[in-house]
Amino acid sequence: MEEVKSIVREAFGESSNSEGEEEEYLNAHSAENLENGKRLSSESVFGGSHNWESITEIDGLWLCKDFLSTHQQSNLLSSIQQEGWFAASSSNQAMRFGDLPGWAVELSSSIHEVILFSNYAAELENYETGKEVCIFPQDLLWREPIFDQLIVNMYQPTEGICPHVDLMRFEDGIAIVSLESTCVMHFSRVENDTCGVQDPQHKVPVLLTPGCLILMWGEARYLWKHEINRKPGIQIWEGQEIDQKRRISVTLRKLCQTE
Numbered sequence: 421m422e423e424v425k426s427i428v429r430e431a432f433g434e435s436s437n438s439e440g441e442e443e444e445y446l447n448a449h450s451a452e453n454l455e456n457g458k459r460l461s462s463e464s465v466f467g468g469s470h471n472w473e474s475i476t477e478i479d480g481l482w483l484c485k486d487f488l489s490t491h492q493q494s495n496l497l498s499s500i501q502q503e504g505w506f507a508a509s510s511s512n513q514a515m516r517f518g519d520l521p522g523w524a525v526e527l528s529s530s531i532h533e534v535i536l537f538s539n540y541a542a543e544l545e546n547y548e549t550g551k552e553v554c555i556f557p558q559d560l561l562w563r564e565p566i567f568d569q570l571i572v573n574m575y576q577p578t579e580g581i582c583p584h585v586d587l588m589r590f591e592d593g594i595a596i597v598s599l600e601s602t603c604v605m606h607f608s609r610v611e612n613d614t615c616g617v618q619d620p621q622h623k624v625p626v627l628l629t630p631g632c633l634i635l636m637w638g639e640a641r642y643l644w645k646h647e648i649n650r651k652p653g654i655q656i657w658e659g660q661e662i663d664q665k666r667r668i669s670v671t672l673r674k675l676c677q678t679e
């Protein structure tokens with residue numbers, strides 16, 4: 421708890437409030453509602469309020485549906501468009517390593533800030549309820565830079581991505597921002613011969629809505645494959661098939677250090 425407070429102080433400056441007032445202020449502004457470790461609300465000093473959902477079956481998988489406002493989504497889309505990466509119809513993916521475009525650096529900072537506040541809210545909840553909740557581990561949050569690799573994917577309505585675990589040349593801690601078409605991402609456990617009891621067909625669906633952010637770390641990053649199958653008949657949510665349109669995703673990762 422003290423450690424988190426000192427991190428928040430380091431990032432946002434020393435509060436002139438007394439200890440009690442500071443606690444009261446943060447309680448009022450950052451922690452609201454946690455049901456069985458599944459939902460968490462936090463309001464940052466930047467005025468944004470964010471709701472997080474943990475996918476209970478998968479450790480290290482968090483979804484923030486309201487990460488980007490409609491306005492922020494259109495700004496992000498126009499920054500991507502201005503890169504001119506998708507001007508040729510043959511091109512549907514762009515990758516950058518090291519120095520990322522300004523808008524991607526800003527996006528990374530805003531992911532960092534939102535997690536920082538939400539982790540703080542989670543710590544307050546942990547403190548009060550005795551439950552352990554962590555949206556993104558501190559060592560990943562404070563690495564420098566937080567992300568140094570970017571992939572922007574543009575998918576036409578029936579296109580998606582096959583089941584995979586992201587390459588081991590990337591560190592733990594992956595963030596994906598989803599834009600345009602809503603879709604369902606499915607997670608399936610990496611096959612493991614030593615635990616043959618698991619149903620190989622079992623898939624965990626996660627609804628990605630425009631402007632949402634997903635975080636994958638730990639088990640979610642290493643022990644689960646993720647995929648998006650947008651072929652007819654697969655994109656079903658609550659019994660309804662979701663109409664598929666063009667979709668753009670922004671994936672941020674950190675390359676492993678090579679010595």
Ligand SMILES: O=C(O)CCC(=O)C(=O)O
Nearest residue numbers: 571573581586596669671
């Ligand atoms: O488009 C997405 O949301 C997923 C992208 C992805 O999984 C990847 O690039 O490794």
Ligand SMILES: [Fe+2]
Nearest residue numbers: 584585586646
């Ligand atoms: Fe991936």
